[in-house]
Structures are given as C-alpha cells and as structure tokens.
Amino acid sequence: MSKIGFIGLGIMGRPMAGHLLDAGHEIITVEHGSAIPRELADKGARVAANPKAVAEQAEVVITMVPDTPDVELVLFGENGVVEGLKPGTLVIDMSSIAPIATQGFAKRIHEAGGEYVDAPVSGGEGGAINAALTIMVGATQEGFERARPILEVMGKTITHIGGHGAGQTCKVANQIVVALTIEAVAEGLLFASKAGADVAKVRESLLGGLAQSKILDVHGERMIKRTFDPGFKIKLHQKDLNLALEGARSLNLALPGTANAQQLFQACVAHGGENWDHAGILRALEALADHEVGS
Template structure:
C-alpha cells in the first residue's frame, strides 16, 4: 500500500477524490493554484504544499487532475513542477483529459526520472467522485496499473485497462464526443418539439417509451426542465474535450463530421459566456435562436 500521495488539482472532481484518499487513511499532500480551495482538506487532515514539486517530494503516488494540457504541462514540467522532485519508483496517475500525444511525452519524462506514468481520465461526474464510484480509463504499463490499483480502488468502482500510453485518453475523448453529441441532439429535438407546441414532459414520456431513451438524458432532462445548469461538468471543458477529439481524429485520419458540428454549437455557447455552466446549458443557445424555453414542472 502506498503510504504517501501527492494530489494536484482540487476542482469539481479533484477535491472529493483527494478527500476520499484522506478518509481511506493515506497521507495526502495537496496542491492547488488557489490555495483557499485546499483549506477544507487541510481541516480534514491533508497537508498543503506550496508547489507541485513539494507535493510530489515524498510521494509514492502523485495524482493530477487539472483542466487542460497546458495546466498539466505547468504542474509537471514548469518551475516548481513535479519533475523536480519525482522519486524513482513513484507512480504518476494523470486523470486530466489532455492530448494523448502530449501525455505520451510526459510518460517519457517520468521514465527519465525512474518513475512510471498512467493516463487515467475518469467518467462519473462529481457525484461519482464524491461516492468513490468513478470509472477510470487507463493507459500505460499493466504492471504499473496493478501497483496503482489499491489507490484507484478508493476512488472508483471500475478500472478499465485500454492499452499503451495515451490509450486511456483516446478512449475518454471518444466517450466525451459521444456524450456531448447525445446531449446536444437531445436538446435540438426538445427545442423543436417545444417550438411546435409539444409540452416537454409529453416529449420526455415519448422518449422514455422509445429506443431513443438513454441513461444520460434521463439524468440531464430534469435539470434542463428546471433551468438548473449548476455544473456537474462545465461546458468549457466539454468544448475543450471536443477540440482534443478533433485533433486526435485528424492525426488518425478519422472523419467525425457530426462531432465537428456539435463542437461548433458548444463553442458558440461558450462564446456567449456559458462556459462555467453545466454542458447541458448548450440548450440555452438553441432556445435563444428558436425563441422558446424547454421548461416543465418536476
């Protein structure tokens, strides 16, 4: 069992993940650019580091979950980054959703320090993070995964090995392209039905009685009907993941015309200032253009 964990990134997902590790009895040292976000964890028993390097200095396992590729680059390779202090034999588990190609480069940097790297993005939203029920998609050496599994089992219910370095991220980008498209098309259909005079609850009953029913939209619909876009996963991050999916598809010579169109819709909603809302807020752009609101009593 790894006794010491450095944990970097205390956002919507990172905070509950780090808290679960503290509760499980690990010695956890956390770092976040905004120190105030670390204070509740400090009260729960975590140590707070001034830099990523300090968080990694004595760690057997370093976990990273930050917003994008640039943020990962900063906490790994930048001044005060983990590469300055990363121990030989340590494992870095990066649960950020970033470029698979760049992640492979970081794995090489870690290997140069005698450490191992796993790309391990997650799905399950903040509820899954709070309950320790995330699903991990993992790329890297299988032996490293086996060593990291006791830590990952505190955080998730499912740990799916996808293959070599970058494979977990490729799987995550494919999943988010599907998820983003499902929600956007659901929103298009409901805006159309509402504009045509069909009540949203009536349309929802039809969907739930048809092959179009999906667990994702079952979950999102009540929030949309209330106009509650409290972020479970921010729209700006979904747009970022769609951009990464497009880059990966281009590199692999894979056409993704539907996902490319959906990316533009999320991009427009982001440009309207909706980036910090849940990604289901993409419906508000469609509503504004159509001149209707898809709202219903719960």
C-alpha cells in the same frame, strides 16, 4: 496506506481527494491562490510549497488539472513534480488531455525513474462525489496493477485500455459520444416543447424506451429545470472536442457531428456561457429556434 500527492482540487478533484483521505491515505497538495478546502484540511490534508515538494514527500502523485499545458507545467515546469521525483514514484494523471502529449509525458517520467499512468475519468461531479467514476487507464501492466487499488477508491468501472495514451484516447471517444448525446437530448426536448407537448412527460416516456440514457436522465432534467450551474463546464468540453477534432485531422478522419456540437458550444460561449454546464448547449439551440423549452 500511501502518501499521495494530489494536485488539482477543483469540482472533481476535491471529492476524489476526500475519498482517498477517508480510505486512510495521506494527502499532500499545493495551494493555488487560495487555501485548500476546509473539509479536506479537517481530514488531515497537508500543504506543500510546490509540486516538487509534493513529489519529495509522496509515493504516488495524482494530477487532476484542466488541460495539457497545465499537466506539463505541474510535472515539468519550474519546481515541478519531476524535480522532486523519487525512484519508483507512481505518477497518475487523471486529467483529460492530448493522447500524443501523454505518451511524451510518460516517456519523460520513465526516464526520471518514475512509473506513469494516464487515467482520465467520466461521470461528472456526481460520479466524483459518489466515488462512482468510470476510469480509463493507459499504462504498462505493472503500472495498472500498482494504480488499481488507488483508483478503486474513486471509481467503480476501471478498465485498462492499453499502453500510455490509450486511456486518453478512450476519454476523447467518450467526450464525442457525450457531446452528441447531449445535443440529441436537447434537440428532442426542444422539438417536443415547440410542438406543444409537456416536456417533463416526454422525458419520462423516453426514459422507458430505446432512447433511455444517463444523459437523458440527468441532463434532460437539467434542461427542463434550467439548472445550468456546472457539473462539467462548456469550456472544458470544448477543450476535449478540440482534442477530438485535432486528432481527426491527423488521422484523415471526418467527425461532422463532433464539429457541429463544438459550434453549438461556441455559440454558448459567445453568449457568456463558457462556465455553464454542458447541458447548456440547449440554449444555443433555443436561440436558433426562438423558443425556450417549457415555455
């Protein structure tokens, strides 16, 4: 069993760290303005003063924070991980951040004597709670083999995509597909509702045909029941689509569907919805239609 530093105990990180504790690993973390979750403390999670102190005690350091600047601050800021890094320490970033920045982070960790793995996840809060995440890995072959036993505690589908940054590239692609599929489900249910059909029965029927998807299953139900507590927050999906659109510009690539989904998310934010679940994209479409699904 390993001594694992786990930094980032939010909606996703909390259950992920819990699975590692249940598997017999030690967890060292840091407090961010509030005490660590009681369920983790009861299982033996310990607190260090800062990321440097975490790294000094850990064989593996996992980061699960919101955005690229957050990862950079944790790893390379004052009292950051790199200051306490021991030779051979495995650093696994499971956040969803910029692929090019990831390549730079990997280089800096390597130069400091560590091994870097980017391993962003898909599956949302439910996947984290059920240890059923899909994990997309960018690493050397050695880094992947070292990280795999730890990742297997938290996920079911673990794929070595390629070198450093490849995991993050895959995650950006994932977020494009997810956003456009959520938008498609919302448009389909809105159309059915406006036409006078029973949207619950429409969803039930669609789940038996070619339109079937996990998003239609999970987020379609959210839309019908109007349960927009996250889940996965709109502001975080916006961040991921920004990465997609910035990357598209650098590649001289057009992503019109992605740009449209981003505008609908922005409309939600304009109505106070930055912390809604991303299924809340329905609300932007409802405002355009002057019709609420199920009404």
